[in-house]
Amino acid sequence: MKATPSPGITKYQQVLNWLNDQIDKHSYLPGDKLPSIRQLSHELNLSKNTVIRAYQQLEADGKITACPRSGYRVAAGLHSVPTVPVPEPEFVDLMTLSKTIMRLPASREVLPMGSAHPDTNFPAIRSLYAEIGRHSRYQSHIPSHYQLPPGDENLLKQLVGINRELGITTSASELLITHGAQQAISLSLQAITRPGDIVLLESASYFGNLLLLESLGLQAIEIPFDAQYGWHFGALEAALQNWPVKAILINPSFNNPTGHVMSIQERREFLSLTGGIPIIEDDVFGGLAYHQRPLPLKTLDTENRVIYCNSLSKTLDSRLRIGWVIAGQYQPVIEKRLMTDNMGSPNLLHSAVGEFLTTGKYRDHLGKIRRSYSKKQKLFFQALSWALDRYPHLKERYHLTQPEGGYLCWLILPEPADSNRIYQEALAKGISLLPGNMFSAKDQHRHCIRFSFANYEDTPKWQQGLATLAGIIARHLAET
Template identity: 70%
Template sequence: MSKKYQQVVELINERINKQSYQPGDKLPSIRDLSTQLAISKNTVIRAYQQLEAGQRIEAHPRSGYLVAKRANPGITAISEPGYVDLMSLSKEIMSLSLSRQVLAAGSAHPDTRFPAIRSLYAEIGRHSRYQTNIPSHYQLPPGNEDLIRQLVFINQELGVTTSANDILITHGAQQAISLSLQAITQPGDIVLVESPSYFGNLLLLESLGLKVVEIPASITSGIDLQALKQALDRWPVSAIIINPSFNNPIGYVMSQPDRLTFLAITSGIPIIEDDVFGGLAYNHRPLPLKALDVENRVIYCSSLSKTLDSRLRIGWVIAGKYQHQIEKRLMTDNMGSLNLMQSAVGQFLTTGKFRQHLGKIRKSYAKKQRLFFQTFTAELDRYSWLQNHYHLSQPEGGFLCWLTLPKSANCNDIYQQALRHNISILPGSMFSTQNQHNHCIRLSFATFDENRQWEKGLEKLAQIIASHLKPRE
C-alpha cells in the first residue's frame, strides 16, 4: 500500500490531469486539505513538496500553492536530439580527493565497513598467493566459471531467471553498458535516456558520438511515459537506457504496471536496463524489465559495485538476442579479464556470506535513509525561507537521495562553497545535457553515521544552501 503522502500526490495529479485543476489555479491550503482528507498537515506538506519538485505545482509567497502554468499541459517539452558535453565538468569533479572531506556525500560508493568485506579481501589475498604458483594466463570471456555459476543464483534472486550460458562477465556495469551501446548503435544514432540521468551513462554516450534525447522523469514514478511516446513518434530511436529500480540519481522505482506499459510503448527497440541498485531494496521491488521482456530485447546490466565494493569492478550483462555481438566486443576489447578478482570473488560467493551481507546492508541503508532525512531536513528547516520550498527524496532502496531546491538555486555555486568546507556533494548539472537540473543536488547516505562529524557537516551544508537562497532585504 502506498504511503499517505503518495496518495495525496496521486489525487492532486489526477485532478490536474483531468483538468479539474487548471494551470494557475490555487490549490487548497495545507490546513484545508488536511481537514478535507483527515490527514496530518505534515502529510500534505510532504505531498506538496514532492509535487513542487516534479514541477506540477508552484509555491508562491503569500498565495500558497498554484498549479504550474504550462502553455499546453498535454504536451511535455522535449529538447531536440543533441550531443553530450559533460567530460570536462565530470573530470574536474570526479578527480577531487576524498581524503580531506568532512562529509563524503558526493560519491556513490557503498559502505564497506562490514565483516563480509574483510572476508572478501582475505579471500582475494589467498587467491593472490595461489596465483604466484600457476602459469600466467588470461581469463577469457564469458568469465570465470565458478563466478558465473554464483551469478546465476544472484540474478535469480534479483528476479531474472537465466542460465550460465547467458551471462558475460564485464569490468563493472559501466563496461557492460558501453559494450551494449557499441553493439546496437552507430555514431550519430539517437538514444533516449531519463532526465536526470546517471552522468556515467551520459559520458558513455558522449564518448561514442551518440545523440541524446532526455525524457523527464518523476521522483516518484520515473520516466514520463507520455513524453516517451511523443519522442518515439518524432525521432528514429536506436536504443533506450533506463535505470528503473532505485534510480541513480533520483531514487524512483517504476511500478510494475508502468514497466509493462513502457515495454509496450517501446516495442522492437533495444532496451539497456541498468540495475546496479536492484539488490538493495529495503522491502521488495517490481520485477526487472528483463523478467517481463517477451521480445528478448532487454539487455540487463548489473554489478557487485553497490552491494560489495566498487573497487572489485565485477559486472555482468545478460544480452538476450544481442549476446553474440557483445561477446565479440568483450573479447576484442579486453583479450581477457582480471582472473585474480574473478576467481576470488567466485569463491567468496560460494560461502553464503554474501546473502547474509545483503540482509545486513539493506537494514543498515534503510535506517541510514530515515536518520539522514530527519537530520538534514531538521537543519534545512531552521531557515524560514527554506521551509516548504525544497524536496528531499526518500528512496525505498539504495543509498542515494535527490535534493530539489527552488529554481533560483545554482547548485554549481553551492557545490563550490561546500567544497571549500571539505563537504562533498554532486551538483545536478552533472545529470543532464541541458543544465535543467542545476537547482538540484545528489547526496549519498551510504557512510552516514550519527556522530558529530556528520551532524556538523550537514549543519554547514544547510547553512550554505540557506545563505545561497536567502531573500534580499
C-alpha cells in the first residue's frame, strides 16, 4: 500500500486521492471496512491527523460512513447498480451435488472450512453437556412421556429472553420449539405454499433452504444480490410484477454464504416493496453480531406477515437441533403440522438446555464467541489475502468479504474461475470449502467460494494450508 507523492500536492491530498482511487476502482466495495487510522498512517508513513482529515472529507462527500467502535466503511449503494434481467422462476435441482459434497468425513479434513458448524471449544459447551448428562440420569428414573408442542415450559421461557436480547418482544405462548431452524422454515413453507408455488429469495442463498424448496416441489426466483451492489430492488420489483410470488425466504443478517447484512434502510424498502406477501426470516446468525446489527425484519413488520425462525445451532452447538419459530397469524397451522410431524419433542435435550440457559452462562458465552469470531475474521482475512496476493495475476482481482458477525465469508474470483474444480483439488489436500454454485438454483456463483473461519487458528498449519489453497486457485486461474 503506497500513496504516490506528486509535486505541489499536500500529504493530505495525496492520501485523499489514494483513498478515492481505491474506492473508485472497487478495491473497497460498499460495506467494506477501511483500514484503521493507526494502520493507514503506519502503512502510508503519514501522521494520524492527516489520515483523520482525509477520512472526514470522504465522510462529508458521502463516500464513506463512520461506524461506532468499528472505524470507517465504504458507503452502501455508492456504486451504480447494473441493469439485470427480470428473474424467472425455476425448480431447484441441488440434491445430487449437495449429497456428493457433504459426504466428506470430518476426519479427513486438514483445514475444516466447509461446514458451517460453530467452534465448540468453550467452557460453556462443556457445562452444557454436563447438564445434559445430569438430565439423562434423572430422566432414567421417571416415566416415559411425550413433550407436546409448543415445547418444554422452561426452555420456552428462556427463549423469550433470548429473543428479547435480539430485539423481539414476544411471549412463551407465541413460540414453537422445532427441530432446528431447518424444520421451522420447512413448516413455515408448508403452511403458506403448495407444490408448484413460487418462492422469492436472495441470490446467493443457503443451500439447505434451496433443498427445502426442492423437496416441497416449489419454484425459486432468485433476486440478484452481491457484495458489490447489495440488493437489486429493480429486479425485485420486476419479479413481483411478473410472477405470482406466494412467499419470500430471506436471510438478512450475516447472510449464509456471503456474510452480508441488509441495512435498516434496505429492510424498510424491502418490506414496502413486498407488502402483503408472507416473509420467512432466517436469523440463525443474528445473535453473532460483533458490534450491532439492524433490528430483525420481524420487529419492523406492521402487517403481521413475517415468520421469524432461529436456533441455537450457530451460537451453541449444531448437534442440539433446537430451533424456534414465531409465526404470528400462521401459528395455528404450523403448530398442527408440528404435532403431526413429531408427536413430541426430545424431552432430554429440551429440559437440559432449558436448565442450562437459566444459569446465565449463555450470555457470557455469547460475549466470548463474538469476540473470538471477530478476531478470527480479521486474522483469516489477513492470512488468505496475503496468500493470494503473492500471485501477481491474482492481486486486486478477487474480493473477500469481511462480515461483522457470524463466521462465514465469501470469496469472489474472476468469472472464468470454476469453484467446483478448485473444491476437488483442495479436497485432495484435505482442505474443505464449499463451491459457490451450491448456493443457487441456477448454477450461478460458480466463480465464488464459501469459507467458514469458525475453527481458524493462527498457526503454521493453517498458514501453510491457506498458502496451498492460494496456489491451487492461482494455477487454476492461470489455466483458464
